[in-house]
Amino acid sequence: MSEAREIRLGVLGCGTVGTSFCQLIADQAxxxxxxxxxxxxxxxxSVRDLAKPRAGVDASLLTTDSAALVSDPxxxxxxxxxxxxEGTRELVLAALRAGKPVVTANKAxxxxxxxxxxxxADEANVDIGFEAAVAAGIPLxxxxxxxxxxxxxSRVMGILNGTTNYILSQMTEKGADYADALADAQALGYAEADPTADVEGHDAAAKASILATLAFGRSVLGDDVHTEGISKITAEDIDDADRRGFVIKLLGVVERFDDGSIGARVFPAMVPKLHPxxxxxxxxxxxxxxxVGIDQVMLYGRGAGGHPTAAMVVGDTVNAAMNLVAKTHRxxxxxxxxxxRPVEDIESAFFVSLEVADEPGVLAxxxxxxxxxxxxxxxMEQEDLESTARLLFITHHAVESNFRATxxxxxxxPAVKSVGRVLRVIGS
Amino acid sequence: MSEAREIRLGVLGCGTVGTSFCQLIADQAxxxxxxxxxxxxxxxxSVRDLAKPRAGVDASLLTTDSAALVSDPxxxxxxxxxxxxEGTRELVLAALRAGKPVVTANKAxxxxxxxxxxxxADEANVDIGFEAAVAAGIPLxxxxxxxxxxxxxSRVMGILNGTTNYILSQMTEKGADYADALADAQALGYAEADPTADVEGHDAAAKASILATLAFGRSVLGDDVHTEGISKITAEDIDDADRRGFVIKLLGVVERFDDGSIGARVFPAMVPKLHPxxxxxxxxxxxxxxxVGIDQVMLYGRGAGGHPTAAMVVGDTVNAAMNLVAKTHRxxxxxxxxxxRPVEDIESAFFVSLEVADEPGVLAxxxxxxxxxxxxxxxMEQEDLESTARLLFITHHAVESNFRATxxxxxxxPAVKSVGRVLRVIGS
Incomplete structure (x- = not known):
């Protein structure tokens, strides 16, 4: 480290975020x-293709050798x-073991x-910063x-995936079908050509695992998170929720129970319209x-995008650099x-719709x-159809295995024709 | 500092926050x-009255000598x-000059x-922590x-005072008069017997000055903040706003203009109902x-209360203690x-109601x-009264002095009977 406290940065990758980062550093230094x-x-x-032009990034700094960048004194x-x-893990570990702080936005x-x-990082007494890995533009x-x-x-709960929130918002506000809203999100660049990671909840699950690890001080990995996506949500579900004063949101919920066990779930939930x-x-x-002390705090902002992500990566870089100079770390x-805790053993309130024969004794x-x-x-609400009736129930909190047994x-x-959508309900 | 990295805390004052703090430290150590x-x-x-019982605080730790506490090695x-x-300033300065980090929730x-x-604090290379001084329960x-x-x-804007937000919420949701809503807030302990500091905006102005100093890196004091309170807001104002799709909120707004000058204002504003x-x-x-990078972030939570405030004071204390051990500071x-920038030179959108003679040529x-x-x-909207008419205008952004001249x-x-309420409008 030079006398003037210059900290020299090696950047792995130069896509949207990397380019924005280099520009922000130049602007804000x-x-x-x-x-x-x-x-x-x-x-x-480090880049894969030296020939590709990158606005605002000095071509003389580019290299294709990531390992050499990391080990460069x-x-x-x-x-x-x-x-x-996998390859990224080795590079990050090599950097940390060489006593170099690492900043990453890599939730996976x-x-x-x-x-x-x-x-x-702890062993090397340097920081690993990852503010941009979850809800990129929100200081969380x-x-x-x-x-x-x-x-x-006790609990961290939120909307952790912008793509699915866009799709659900379109379905709610414009009455769009899931397929149309997804196509719209793809056209706008909010969703990938293969939208699986977003719509099946895997992206949100990765973020939920990071939040759980941080909030509760215990290792929770992405695979530990019970994950349900939104691809089965229909316009009718949105409508059923709307008429009862709810919207449907894909939530990540991590919580610590009294026995110290941890719940980690991602699922589409009915959320009361008055809930923030x-x-x-x-x-x-x-x-x-x-x-206990804070009651509830909500943090809201842009969950993705090159600019918000890069701004948070810069913040992490500044903090890690300051700690490097001070020879300390967080x-x-x-x-x-x-x-x-397995999802079956966690309590939720549930919504379920049933189609039943319209005859005496069914409800009993x-x-x-x-x-x-x-x-x-x-x-409970009943809607009369032609020869049958729809019954729509919302339960009090119940253990999930008991609800499933119900x-x-x-x-x-015999009088029950079909069991329709089941959704968990929060905040009611 | 002992081998075991024990950090010994001296607490000035043992009211609601001080007591909660001592209990939280005991619980969470x-x-x-x-x-x-x-x-x-x-x-x-340190306390004023040694005889007063304080739940969860060991009586043997109490002293009436604040200066001795601060200088105690x-x-x-x-x-x-x-x-x-004034007396508090000297104690805090003495602590900092003795190389002791200070944590405070004292916005005034x-x-x-x-x-x-x-x-x-900077000169002594120790932290001064003040997370709880603004929006106590929100990490801001x-x-x-x-x-x-x-x-x-570029801008920090928000609802910084819980008392006035409670009063305005009651007026909006229950149609209460200002006086009744204030009495209600006083009965609930949200407002003081003398509510001036809250309702006239001085509390929010103190917080706005702290935010401006931090956000823009330039000294802004409480007296620099243009301050208007809510004591003149009537049920009719709330109603006028409501019918146009707005609510009235007391806002603190600090912003940096292109020329580097800073605006710092507290005022009741019309806020669109769809605005968060x-x-x-x-x-x-x-x-x-x-x-520029983050676009917009919103942070939401409890603005006051012994528990949320003490929780944030504990967080500051932990961070300051870690930096003390590491011999560094932020x-x-x-x-x-x-x-x-004087308020007259700042642009806003304005709402104004006029009572005018109902005759041709007035509007022109x-x-x-x-x-x-x-x-x-x-x-512009016109409401016909018996022999007169009310005209309700909302302007585009205009320099305040120009609007006042208007x-x-x-x-x-001659045709204008009276100029009614004037309110700034945000986010429309």
């Missing part, structure tokens, strides 16, 4: 120096914007190997690591953090693996099934 | 030690929860002397100092941060005094006044 006494300079950028700090998991990497990387990771370090957090999460529209993200606390038989499985009904019992009743 | 390797222990608490870090400005102190205290100061350190912030700030009800606070950047004469002063009309011109028109 003087302001950052005035604010922190540290001069940030990009000295090396002329690089003090590594910014990982290349994506990917952290969902698969976060605890290993956090431990490597920082508050969980800093301002809320004294808080006993119901007002989060389009591709925005929002996250609720709940704890540990990601990890007290060991989490005991993850159904109510009996609820009662036998200790599931208490919060509200459904099995209900399905076996 | 083990968790904090596991997370950070630092043991926090309260070793001294057995105290490593000072937590200021006593309030007050920072609005009057923040830049001096930040400089003293931390993100501005950390995650957003790389962001070029419109959904912030009761005594909650919410703050928008806007910048500077509050200050590039010198702000050039504060009024429109002429708007035009002459370069104020463009966004919308009103002077309009008042002089």
């Amino acid at each position: 003087e302001v950052i120096e005035a604010r922190t006494g540290i001069r940030l300079r990009v000295v090396s950028v 002329g690089v003090d700090l590594v910014v990982e914007t290349m994506g990917g998991v 990497l952290l969902a698969a190997h976060g605890p290993e990387l956090y431990a490597a 990771i920082g508050p969980l690591r800093e301002s809320l370090v004294g808080e006993d957090i 999460l119901a007002a989060v529209r389009d591709s925005f993200n929002a996250v609720f953090v709940e704890g 540990r990601v606390v990890n007290l060991g693996p989490a005991v993850v 038989a159904i109510a009996n099934e609820f009662g036998e499985h200790m599931v208490s009904i919060s509200s 459904l099995t019992g209900i399905e076996a009743l | 083990e968790v904090i030690e596991a997370r950070t390797g630092i043991r926090l222990r309260v070793v001294s608490v 057995g105290v490593d870090l000072v937590v200021e929860t006593m309030g007050g400005v 102190l920072l609005a009057a002397h923040g830049p001096e205290l930040y400089a003293a 100061i931390g993100p501005l100092r950390e995650s957003l350190v790389g962001e070029d912030i 700030l419109a959904a912030v009800r009761d005594s909650f606070n919410a703050v928008f941060v806007e910048g 500077r509050v950047v200050n590039l010198g005094p702000a050039v504060v 004469a009024i429109a002429n006044e708007f035009g002459e002063h370069m104020v463009s009309i966004s919308s 009103l002077t011109g309009i008042e002089a028109l």
Whole structure:
């Protein structure tokens, strides 16, 4: 490190985020120096194709050798914007083990190997910054690591995926079908050609695992998260929810129970229209953090995009550089693996619609099934169809396995034609 | 500092926040030690009255000598929860100059002397933490100092005072008069017997000055903030706003203009019902941060209360203790005094209601006044009364002095009976 406290940055990858990052550093270096006494300079950028033009990035800094960039003694700090998991993990580990702080926005990497990387950073006494990995444009990771370090957090819940929130918003506001809303999201570049990672909830699950690890100090990986997507949600479901005062949102929910076990789930939920999460529209993200002291805090903003992501990567880089100069770091606390509570053992309120024969005694038989499985009904509405009736139930909180057993019992009743959509209900 | 990295805390004041803080430290010390390797222990608490019982605070730690607490070599870090400005300033300065980090929730102190205290902390290479001074239960100061350190912030705007938001929410939702809503807030303990600091906007102005200093790196004091309160808002104003799709909220707005000058204002504003700030009800606070990279971020939560405030004071204490151990600190950047732009020179959209004679040519004469002063009309509605008419205008953005000159011109028109409420309009 030079006398002038210049910190030399090596950037892995130069796509949208990497390019934005290099431009932001060039634009802001003087302001950052005035604010922190540290001069940030990009000295090396690894790319796959040297020939591709990259606006605002000096071509003489480009290299195709990522491993050499990481081990270069002329690089003090590594910014990982290349994506990917397996090869990227080795590069990040090599950087950390060489005593270089790493900043990354790579949620898939952290969902698969976060605890290993956090431990490597801690061992090397350097920072690993990942503010942009979850709800990219929202300062969320920082508050969980800093301002809320004294808080006993009980639950983190939110809209963690902008693509699905855009699709659900379109379905809610324009009455669009799922397929049309998805096509619209793809046309706008919000959704990939293969939208699986977004619409089946895997992206949100990766983020939920990172939040759980951070909030509760226990390793939760992406695979630990019970994950349901939105691809089966229909315009009729949206309409059913709307007429009862709800909207449907894809939520990530991580929580700690009294016995210390941790719940980690991603699922489409019915959210009351008056709940602040119901007002989060389009591709925005929002996250609720709940704890004993703070009660509830909500953080809201852009969940993706090159600019918001790069802005947060810059913030992490500044903080990691300051800590590098001070020869200190902020540990990601990890007290060991989490005991993850299976989804069957977690309590939720549930919505279910049933189609039943319109004859006497049906409701009593159904109510009996609820009662036998200790599931208490919060509200019921009946809609008369031609020869049948639709019954729409919302339950009080019930253990999921009991609710599923109730459904099995209900399905076996002769008067029940079909069991329709089942959705969990929050905040009612 | 002991081998075990025990940090000994001296607490100035033992009211609601001080008591909650001591209890939280006792409850959380083990968790904090596991997370950070630092043991926090309260070793001294200064009070006015030794005889008063304080739940959960060891009576043997109490002292009436605040100055001795601050200079005690057995105290490593000072937590200021006593309030007050002048005597408190000297104690905080003495602590900082003795190399002890200080954590405070005292917005009045920072609005009057923040830049001096930040400089003293910087000189002593220790932290001054004040997360709880603005929007107590929301992590806001931390993100501005950390995650957003790389962001070029253009505006911070929000609901910074829970008491007035409660009063306005009651007026909006229950049609209550101002006086009744205030009495209700007083009965619930949300408003003081003398509510001036809240209802006239001084509390929000203190917080706005702290946010401006932090967001723009220039000293803005409480007295620099143009301040208007809510005590003149009537049920009719709320109703006028409601029928046009707005709610009235007391906002703090700090912004940086292209010439580097800074606007700092607190005023009751018309906010569109679809704006996220419109959904912030009761005594909650919410703050928008806007910048080039992040676009918009909103942070929402409890603005006051012993528990949320104490939780944030604990977070600051942990962070300051970690930095003390690492012999580093986070500077509050200050590039010198702000050039504060006078309110007359700032652009806003305005709402105004006029009572006019119901006769031909009136509207033309009024429109002429708007035009002459370069104020463009966004919308106009007419309500017919018995012999007169009410005209309700919303303007496009206009320089405030031009709008005021327009009103002077309009008042002089013979057909104009009276100029009613004038309110700034945001986000339309």
